[in-house]
Every structure is written in structure tokens, then in C-alpha cells.
Amino acid sequence: MSTNERQQLRHYLHHARYEVLPLRGALEQAQDLPEGTTVTVTSSPAKGIEATLDLAARLRGVGMHVVPHLAARLVRDNAHLKELLDRIHGLGFTEVFVIAGDADQPAGGFTDALSLLRGMEEIGARPYRVGITGYPEPHSFIPDRMTIQATDEKARYADYIVSQICYDPNTIASWITAMRERGVRLPVYVGAPGSIDPTKLLRISMKIGLGQSMRFLRKQHGVVGKLLSRYTPETMFEELSPYIVDPEYNIAGWHLFTFNEITRTRQWAVETADRLQEVPA
Incomplete structure (x- = not known):
């Protein structure tokens, strides 16, 4: 690995974005992060938008750069969207991350991230920066052609893409290559699990339907759980370093x-x- 690659890797580690869930104890743990760290706060049907914005406000109060998730399927209509965006602006947030959300039934007419992005454009209350999700491998229940089309369309309204969890570096690189060939030039943040308990990580991976990644792990190491016990983002990032x-x-x-x-x-x-930072022997 070259000196330049090591410097790049160190820079990305020191300036990583941290995604957190709006649960008890999150604020206390987040205070271990350096001031100014980008922290994104998820949104779920169980906790609702209020829990996301409440934790986001508290995190901003301790010096974090906070990015609340805005789940389309929890937004009722344009008036509700305008109210939320005004509140986000009032709380001092300059960035949001737009997702479809996991609610079985949408609260209104926003059924996916694209419809919400278009709604934000229509009412003219777009935050300074907007992020969207990208899928390096097929979604668990959405056809691949649809995720590709959705990414291309969402990219017109966004400033960056965060990739969904994927354990295969080659799949991530191929996905980025394919996007660039289609003309999607947005910067990509590589999404990866942090230092997570392997049992929890395996459970989450199965829940979100990482079929291709799990097959890759089996092929490479035979036993998925054994690999996850050794998983570190560093390994994947080293393999991605040429890119x-x-x-x-x-x-x-x-x-x-x-x-x-x-x-x-x-x-x-x-x-x-x-x-x-250590010089290899």
C-alpha cells in the first residue's frame, strides 16, 4: 500500500460519518466523538420522526454536525413536509438524508424517497445538502432494474450517495463503475458496519436481505458467522483503496x-x- 493510500485511509477514518439509532444511551455514547463529527440519525415507524429530530437536536447541542433521516412514508402531505423542513431549518440543520422508510403503509402520498425529493423541490424548501441511499447489490424485495432507475432519478435531486451494507468490495467497485458509466457522478460514501458484535451483525445482515453478500461470505470462508467475527471495515477498505x-x-x-x-x-x-500511520517493515 502506498503512502498516499495510507494517508487517504487515515483521512477517511478520522472524518467518518457515524449513523446512530434514536435509542436510549445514544447521546451519551456520541459524546465520545470529536466535536464536529457528522452523525446521522435514523428514522423508523416504531420511533417516528419526533424521536429522530429530538435526538438530532440534542446531538447538535453537544457540537455534532447532524444529519436527520427523513422517511418519505412517515410524511403525510406537502403541508407536513413543509412543516418538517421548516423545523429542520429552525433547528439549524443544513443537511438531510432522504429514505423511503420501513412503514408498511405510507402516511400519505409519499411512497418512496423519489416522491419526497420531488416534493421538496416543488415546495422550494430544500436543505443545503441532501443524501440518498444506493444499493450495490439487489434489494431484498425491489427488482434490480427498479433500484438502478430509482438511483438515477434520485441523483438529480441529491448531493451524495451512501451505499447500503455490502461485504463484497468487488461488488461495491462494480456498482460505482456502472453508475459512472450511466452518468451518475455524485460522490459516494461507502456504507459499512462499524465494530459491531458479530451475532448482532449477522442478525441484521439476514434481516435486511443481503443475499449476494452472504453468498460471497460463504464462498470465501465457508461459515458466515466465523467470518463476521473477524469482519472489520479496514479489510474491505484496503481492498477498495485503489478505487x-x-x-x-x-x-x-x-x-x-x-x-x-x-x-x-x-x-x-x-x-x-x-x-x-505505522511504516510497514
């Missing part, structure tokens, strides 16, 4: 899914960055 330093890929950095193991993930990032 990271290639400006054609426009990889912007890490997006670490902490599943609220924030302190542990931060410790991993610091220790990994320190190891990368």
Missing part, C-alpha cells in the same frame, strides 16, 4: 453503521488509523 485514490470513482469516505455501538466503533477507527 479510493482514483478520482474517477469519486469516493468521498466512510459511512459507519454503528447500530449504537458508537464508542466501540470510534475506538476501532482511531486504532486503525494509528496502525495505518
Whole structure:
């Protein structure tokens, strides 16, 4: 690995984005992060938008750069969307991350992220920066052609893409290549689990339907659970390093899914960055 690659890797580790869930204890753990760290706060039908914005406001109060998730299927109509965007602006947030959300039934006419992005454009209350999700491998229940089309259409309204969890570096690189060939030039943050308990990570991976990634793990190592017990984002990132330093890929950095193991993930990032600083023998 070249010196430049090591510097890039260290930079991305020190400036990683941390995704957290609006659950008890998240605020206390997040205070272990350096001031100014980008922290994204998820949204779910169970907790609702209020829980997301409440934790987001508290995190901003302790010096974080906060990005609340805005779930389309929890927004009732244009008036509700305008109310939320005004509130987001009033709380001092300059960035949102737009997702479809997991609600079985939409609260109104916004059924997916694209419809919400279009709604934001129509009412003219778009935050300064907007992020969207990208899928390196097929979605668990949406046909691949539809996720490709949706990514291309959503990209017109967004400033960056965060990739969904994928354990195969080659799949991630191929997905970025395909997007660039289609003309989608938005910077990509590579989404990866942080330092997570392997049992939890396996459960989450199965729940969100990472079929192709799980098959990759079996092929490479035979036993999925055994691999996940050794999984670190560093391994994947090292394999992606040739693409990271290639400006054609426009990889912007890490997006670490902490599943609220924030302190542990931060410790991993610091220790990994320190190891990368060491000159190899």
C-alpha cells in the first residue's frame, strides 16, 4: 500500500460519518466523538420522526454536525413536509438524508424517497445538502432494474450517495463503475458496519436481505458467522483503496453503521488509523 493510500485511509477514518439509532444511551455514547463529527440519525415507524429530530437536536447541542433521516412514508402531505423542513431549518440543520422508510403503509402520498425529493423541490424548501441511499447489490424485495432507475432519478435531486451494507468490495467497485458509466457522478460514501458484535451483525445482515453478500461470505470462508467475527471495515477498505485514490470513482469516505455501538466503533477507527500511520517493515 502506498503512502498516499495510507494517508487517504487515515483521512477517511478520522472524518467518518457515524449513523446512530434514536435509542436510549445514544447521546451519551456520541459524546465520545470529536466535536464536529457528522452523525446521522435514523428514522423508523416504531420511533417516528419526533424521536429522530429530538435526538438530532440534542446531538447538535453537544457540537455534532447532524444529519436527520427523513422517511418519505412517515410524511403525510406537502403541508407536513413543509412543516418538517421548516423545523429542520429552525433547528439549524443544513443537511438531510432522504429514505423511503420501513412503514408498511405510507402516511400519505409519499411512497418512496423519489416522491419526497420531488416534493421538496416543488415546495422550494430544500436543505443545503441532501443524501440518498444506493444499493450495490439487489434489494431484498425491489427488482434490480427498479433500484438502478430509482438511483438515477434520485441523483438529480441529491448531493451524495451512501451505499447500503455490502461485504463484497468487488461488488461495491462494480456498482460505482456502472453508475459512472450511466452518468451518475455524485460522490459516494461507502456504507459499512462499524465494530459491531458479530451475532448482532449477522442478525441484521439476514434481516435486511443481503443475499449476494452472504453468498460471497460463504464462498470465501465457508461459515458466515466465523467470518463476521473477524469482519472489520479496514479489510474491505484496503481492498477498495485503489478505487479510493482514483478520482474517477469519486469516493468521498466512510459511512459507519454503528447500530449504537458508537464508542466501540470510534475506538476501532482511531486504532486503525494509528496502525495505518505505522511504516510497514
